[in-house]
Amino acid sequence: MSTHIGAKPGEIAERVLMPGDPLRAKWIAETFLEDAKCYSTVRNMFGFTGKYRGVDVSIQGSGMGMPSASIYAHELINEYGVKTLIRVGSCGALSESLNLRDVIAANGSATDSNMNRVRFDGLIDYAPVADFGLLRKAVEVAESRGIEMHVGPVLAADAFYTDRPDLYDKLADYGVLAVEMESAALYTIAARFRARALTLLTVSDHIKRGEATTSQEREQTFSQMVEVALDTAIA
Ligand SMILES: O=P(O)(O)O[C@H]1O[C@H](CO)[C@@H](O)[C@H]1O
Ligand SMILES: O=c1cc[nH]c(=O)[nH]1
Numbered sequence: 623m624s625t626h627i628g629a630k631p632g633e634i635a636e637r638v639l640m641p642g643d644p645l646r647a648k649w650i651a652e653t654f655l656e657d658a659k660c661y662s663t664v665r666n667m668f669g670f671t672g673k674y675r676g677v678d679v680s681i682q683g684s685g686m687g688m689p690s691a692s693i694y695a696h697e698l699i700n701e702y703g704v705k706t707l708i709r710v711g712s713c714g715a716l717s718e719s720l721n722l723r724d725v726i727a728a729n730g731s732a733t734d735s736n737m738n739r740v741r742f743d744g745l746i747d748y749a750p751v752a753d754f755g756l757l758r759k760a761v762e763v764a765e766s767r768g769i770e771m772h773v774g775p776v777l778a779a780d781a782f783y784t785d786r787p788d789l790y791d792k793l794a795d796y797g798v799l800a801v802e803m804e805s806a807a808l809y810t811i812a813a814r815f816r817a818r819a820l821t822l823l824t825v826s827d828h829i830k831r832g833e834a835t836t837s838q839e840r841e842q843t844f845s846q847m848v849e850v851a852l853d854t855a856i857a
Contacts, residue, residue, distance in 0.1 A: 626664055627698070655679060728776040732798060733777065777790075
């Protein structure tokens with residue numbers, strides 16, 4: 623057991639999908655894996671391991687925001703030997719060219735989080751980026767499945783409810799596709815500990831148009847993103 627994950631050594635696969643929502647983790651495990659077993663219920667942040675096309679894959683909820691996701695990424699890599707982490711999250715579209723349910727691969731992650739300012743003494747604006755091999759594979763998988771993949775940078779924000787919508791507009795001007803809350807921390811921790819990480823997102827909200835999916839849809843309907851993530855994880 624690690625501090626926040628209740629798995630025994632060997633119970634977590636080298637390849638892990640990480641949704642923020644623990645109930646999305648349960649849905650993914652029950653819907654897409656064979657012989658899925660729950661290895662952790664600590665804090666109700668469920669984790670499961672099963673087989674996808676004969677390969678061991680785990681699904682670990684990571685919670686909302688970078689402090690929570692950092693804990694799970696750190697422990698998965700350092701205490702359980704995880705090598706590949708693919709976040710499967712929801713996001714709010716900033717770009718007018720995106721629609722609800724579009725799938726995004728985040729090649730890089732801007733952030734308003736202070737975590738990397740502390741890491742680098744405020745001297746460096748570290749650029750958290752996706753693992754190129756995983757990104758390329760995800761794009762190939764999406765193409766082969768006929769899924770349009772939008773590749774671009776996202777914002778990893780500390781706040782879900784922002785006081786600065788003007789900054790969202792500015793980021794959109796600079797090509798930032800969407801906002802979510804974990805990718806910068808995931809990319810940074812994976813880089814630090816020599817693991818591979820990618821963030822895939824499904825547009826659950828459109829910030830400019832005020833469109834939104836329901837919480838049930840966020841939990842149980844983002845199949846295209848999950849299938850791309852699973853095919854990428856086992857490639
Ligand atoms: O759907 P998940 O993976 O939780 O991701 C997004 O949804 C949560 C906010 O509703 C944040 O965690 C954000 O990053
Ligand atoms: O962080 C997030 C996730 C989904 N939708 C948003 O608007 N923000």
